[in-house]
Amino acid sequence: MSAVAIQNGVPTPLPTSGEVVLSVRDVGKTYGPAGNHVLALEGISLEVKKGEFVCLVGASGCGKSTLLNLVSGLDHLSHGEIRMDGRPTLLFQEAALFPWMTAAANIELPLRLAKVGREQRRAEVESLLRLVHLDGFGDKRPHELSGGMRQRVAVARAFAQHADILLMDEPFGALDAMTRDLLHDELERIWRETGVTIVFVTHNVREAVRLGDRIVVLTSRPGRVAEEFPVDLPRPRNTSGPEVAELAVTVTERLRAEVRRHADD
């Protein structure tokens, strides 16, 4: 594993402190020309420990997606620094599979790009398909799979990138409730089996309570950390259970207070 810091958009190796695999310090992001720019993130700081499952929730305009784009290296920082121990990868709301490739070929592509040998590629694809419970579907094309299955192929593809930090940007936002519930169980299982670190962005508070070790509520325009809620409920949690509901009410109230602040903008 290599330690990488992104400063002003340029990754530089830096030591990290022990357990923390992702450290976001005083990060700011502005868009547009100087003088007339939009402030998306300002002074955001966040630490994520190895193997932790952190959920980011926030109303529109809190820059949740911006933050993930910065961490994954898709976008450049304007201010502050991001330190990482390990490789991040980003999952989107859409599975973003390549429609001209089969599910197996989609999963195989990151291995190909990393110049992994053919035999090893095949073995790894097989085991990744099993990891997401899609063995036997490798030769299907994305359009032949359901939304939930596509999202699982995307998860397998993320693991094929040998990522240690999964950044997930509302990955289940477009799925029906039944599929989403099952995928929560599935993601929790994969997380436990692999020990991967997950930063999960959602606007669905119950989903955050269902999955997270910790919930980070962000402010809007500009995005900052408003409050953190540790989730000490036993797993697996029931999305419609009373404990989940209770904490969800607290977190939602905090979010609403944040939205009210903008009533007179």
Added chain:
Amino acid sequence: MTEVVRLPQGKLDDELRGLDRLDLPISPGVDRMRGVWSGLWPKLAAIGIVFLIWQMLVWLHWKPDWVLPEPLVVLQRLAADLVGSDLPKAIFITLQRALIGYGLALVIGAALGLAIVRSSLLRSAIASLITGLQTMPSIAWFPFAILLFGLTETAIMFVIVLGAAPSIANGLITGVDHIPRILLRAGQVMGARGFARYRYVVLPAALPSFIGGIKQGWAFAWRSLMAGELLVIIANQPSLGVRLQFARELNDPPALMASMIVILVIGIIIDLLFFGTLDRRIRRRWGLLES
């Protein structure tokens, strides 16, 4: 981390598997033969109607026989020419020119398109020029080409490339421009950079539009070639265009129409069978086509 309770694993497995089965689209089996026939008979009927109208015009003596011969006479002449004249050689030479000219246009058009896609400077400089070139009827290039290269193969190739390459370049440019951003981002996250980015992400993603471009490019190449063969007549080089020209000069309408049928059939075969099949296969692969 909080206390870990193991999930009832078997239940989750079954639920996931069950949902997957239910979610999978069901495609009813298609009777292949019936599919082919239902696509074929309207075309055959249309050809039949054209021949019928033609025959009726002959019966009505709209034009004298030696100008507009009967369909049967033309078809007999076609059969005779196919064995007893230089028609096979003419077909061969014409197809050879088409292949070489179109191949050149493909290479040049794709290279041009790729260069424009990669450089915003080139794009602002010549992208609109290329679209402009597309509107220029290729036959208008011939006088200039003949002045430049004389009555030679080069003149014909020059015009085929000028006619076809802009469409091919444009197809590639449009294809790349219309790649969903999310796919490019997915590729970037995966670490596809430089050549690998084009090889594994950009070019395959642009393929459906690019097929449209090379198909249009073929139509332009074929038209340019026919115009060229009418104007650039090279000694001892029979071609379909030359046959048309000579048949008109010798007042031999059956030969003329037989050659026209050959030109039409070649065009249909390449356009519908080759490009049509290619296009359908790619669309089906992508899930852009029903059934």
